[in-house]
Amino acid sequence: MPQTVKTRPDRYRARAHALAYHASTHASGRPSLSQRLELATVRRALAGTVGDSVLDVPCGTGRIDALLRERFDEVVGADSSVPMLTVYGAQADTRSGCCADIFNLPFDDASFDWVVCHRYLHHLRRHDERVAALASLRRVCRRGVVFYAWINTLLARRRGSMRASMPRARLDAAVAGAGLRVRDVHSCAGPFSVKTVVVCEPA
Numbered sequence: 632m633p634q635t636v637k638t639r640p641d642r643y644r645a646r647a648h649a650l651a652y653h654a655s656t657h658a659s660g661r662p663s664l665s666q667r668l669e670l671a672t673v674r675r676a677l678a679g680t681v682g683d684s685v686l687d688v689p690c691g692t693g694r695i696d697a698l699l700r701e702r703f704d705e706v707v708g709a710d711s712s713v714p715m716l717t718v719y720g721a722q723a724d725t726r727s728g729c730c731a732d733i734f735n736l737p738f739d740d741a742s743f744d745w746v747v748c749h750r751y752l753h754h755l756r757r758h759d760e761r762v763a764a765l766a767s768l769r770r771v772c773r774r775g776v777v778f779y780a781w782i783n784t785l786l787a788r789r790r791g792s793m794r795a796s797m798p799r800a801r802l803d804a805a806v807a808g809a810g811l812r813v814r815d816v817h818s819c820a821g822p823f824s825v826k827t828v829v830v831c832e833p834a
C-alpha cells in the first residue's frame with residue numbers, strides 16, 4: 632500500500648475529502664487570484680519543455696490536467712489515494728490514473744519525457760524524504776522534472792504544521808542529491824510569496 636505524506640496520513644483517503652478537495656480547486660470554474668497566478672506559473676515553466684509525454688504525480692483530482700493536455704500528447708496521472716483517483720478519472724474518459732507511491736513508482740526507467748509534481752514537496756519536512764521523492768521522479772523521466780516548491784525569499788518564509796518553505800540552498804542540495812540540476816525557478820507571485828515552480832534537468 633502506498634504511503635501517504637506523513638503529516639496527515641488519512642487526509643486524502645476519504646471520498647468526502649477528495650470531493651471537498653476538488654471543489655476547493657479551480658475546478659469550480661472560479662479560480663482565485665492565487666490559483667490563477669499558480670497555474671500561469673506552471674504554464675510558463677512548461678513553455679520551455681520539449682517532448683510528448685508527461686507523468687502528473689501526485690495528480691490529486693486533476694488540478695493541472697487540462698494545462699498538461701495543452702502541452703503534451705500523453706498525460707498519465709498517478710496518486711496514492713484511490714478516492715482522489717476516482718474523482719480524477721470521473722471527469723474524462725481520456726484520463727488514465729494509476730494508484731502509486733511517489734517513492735516507488737511502478738514505471739520503467741525513463742518512461743516519460745517529463746514528470747510534473749505539483750503541490751507535494753512542500754509537505755515533506757525531511758531533507759532525505761525530498762531527495763528520495765525527487766530521485767524517484769528523476770528515474771522515470773527522460774528530459775526533466777517540474778515541481779512546485781516553497782522557497783524562502785528575503786521577504787517571506789512560511790512554516791506551518793503541514794507545509795514549510797526552505798532556503799534555496801536546501802532545495803539545490805535536494806535536487807543535486809537526486810541527480811538533477813535546476814534549470815529555472817519561476818516565482819508564482821514575486822518576493823512576498825514563497826511559492827515557486829522549479830524546472831530541473833538530469834545532471
Ligand SMILES: C[S@@+](CC[C@H](N)C(=O)[O-])C[C@H]1O[C@@H](n2cnc3c(N)ncnc32)[C@H](O)[C@@H]1O
Pocket residue numbers: 633634635636643656688689690691692693694695709710711712715731732733734748749750751
Ligand atoms: C496537496 S495534494 C496535490 C494534488 C495535485 N497535484 C493538486 O495540485 O491538486 C497532495 C496529493 O498527494 C497525494 N499523495 C500523498 N502521499 C503520496 C505518495 N506517497 N505517493 C503518491 N501520492 C501521494 C495525495 O493523495 C494527494 O492527492
